[in-house]
Amino acid sequence: MSVEIEPPVKKAKTFANEDDYCNKIIDKCIEDIKNSQKNLEPVLSDDFQKSIPLIKVFVGIIKDPKDLSRTVLMLNEKIPLKELQHLKRIRKKEVILCPTNFIIGMSSIQQYIECNVEELKDTFQYFKELDVPLSPPKVKQQFKEWNKIWSCNFHPNVYLEKLVSGNFFAPTELNLHRTYMEIAFEVSRWYILHLNLNTNEDDVFRNINSAVIVDPTTQSVVAVSFDNRDANPLQHSSMLAIDNVAKTQNGGVWSTEDINPDRTLSGISEELLNYLKPRYPSVRFGARKFISKCDISSDEYNGNPSDGPYLCTGYYAYLIREPCVMCSMALVHARVKRIFFCFDNMFDGALKSKSKLHTISSLNHHFEVFTGFL
Ligand SMILES: [Zn+2]
Structure with missing residues (x-):
């Protein structure tokens, strides 16, 4: 006699589920980042x-x-x-x-x-x-x-x-960096709940990763992402974040369920944007208007300093976890200006733990790296 075993029913999680363990951990991280009195630490070369x-x-x-x-x-x-x-x-x-x-x-x-x-x-x-x-x-x-x-x-x-003074960022700047790192945690929370992922404490501290890309000239969040390596081994959060920035520039190769009809907002899913906006009313979202090479070479183009840059040129990346070599190299190619991360990645971190890719002088682009949020 065969016995049919019913597959376990996944309990749908909601944003109101205050008992959720992962929610609590993320709350704690955000609270600690908010209340931290420390300045951020640069990750400098061994010199x-x-x-x-x-x-x-x-x-x-x-x-x-x-x-x-x-x-x-x-x-x-x-x-x-x-x-x-x-x-x-x-x-x-x-x-x-x-x-x-x-x-x-x-x-x-x-x-x-x-x-x-x-x-x-x-x-x-x-x-x-x-x-x-x-x-x-x-x-x-x-x-x-x-x-x-x-x-x-x-x-x-x-x-x-x-x-090296230990006092690099002024208090107002520090608050901005902390806010963007908080948003990275909120992005993770939203995806964990949205995708109904089963997570535990270890996941928050070892596995989950989100990225927030910010244009510091406009103080605006250009793109966000959540690690998707289980489905696609290349889709680490930094790789997805770069692709999402490319979407604001008429590019991007990975499909997203809901490309925002407003191109400047296409680096963030509309539903997630609706989640983040009320939580961070003072934060701006969206990229500068993208001007393609064709537009620049056309006779009608006058050159506007507010036009957006090439990929992530001048942008800041806020990552929950220290990126791996692949992501770090992708961030080099994307011309990111500064990278901020919260947790060291002892397994394959390429900006502090296992190597310091940004200090290799032969690379043709160098970003600065800061950590010490917690
Ligand atoms: Zn990676």
């Missing part, structure tokens, strides 16, 4: 870390201090320091001669000097090996540390100093 990369050099102690300037002039001409330009060549009676690996194949530094700058063969009393900073200091704090080892040349960069 900003405190440990000093060192290189071994030969230093010559000069016999007669009167010979110092002549000696340095000759050394600069015959044995330039090239990659070590940030180092001052002289410290009292000591002169940096060259990195120790320069003398490979020779018996001593004396022989190397005799071969390369014969005029200086009797200039030095003795030689020693020293560790000196390999790279230039980036900020004042590093400059102080580097100088304890060897005197360096340094020109402070006002912007970098502000970045």
Whole structure:
């Protein structure tokens, strides 16, 4: 006898379901983001870390201090320091001669000097090996540390100093960033309920991800998205967000159930927009009017500074979770200006946890990355 087992009936969730566990977690995250007193932290390249990369050099102690300037002039001409330009060549009676690996194949530094700058063969009393900073200091704090080892040349960069100050964003800016991150959580909540997803605490902290793309010049939310990798392995939230931005520019390859007839609002589903607007009455939604290359090349186009940009040029992306390599590269290609994320992604995060893609100098576009919402 066969027994028919009825499939479990999924309990429909509603926005009013206050007991829902996931709802509560999202509420807590939003509350914590709202009440946070911390400034956001930039994710900077490893060059900003405190440990000093060192290189071994030969230093010559000069016999007669009167010979110092002549000696340095000759050394600069015959044995330039090239990659070590940030180092001052002289410290009292000591002169940096060259990195120790320069003398490979020779018996001593004396022989190397005799071969390369014969005029200086009797200039030095003795030689020693020293560790000196390999790279230039980036900020004042590093400059102080580097100088304890060897005197360096340094020109402070006002912007970098502000970045590392721990006080980068003014309170009004911080409130805006927090609001957009809250919206990312609201987008997740809406999708979880809208798609009737079964979620638990782990999902909120490890799996769910939403993106909010903001045009900071108009302070307007241009597009949002919710991770859909279960249905399509490419549809991570950042990838979908970029596609949704493209929809505001007559593009986009992934279909959406309800493309908004108003193109500038086509980066956000209409139903979701109706959910978000009353919750964030002071937030603007929609992209600037898109002008295509054809329009720009037409005779009638006069050029309007309010016209929208190419893909995400100048835009900010707010992500619940640190993006993976694929998403991070897509955000590079899309020319995003800044990325803000809430949770580290220890599994495959490409902007802090596993690598710092935005600090690779050979890439042709670089965005800034901030975290520390919670
Ligand atoms: Zn991804």
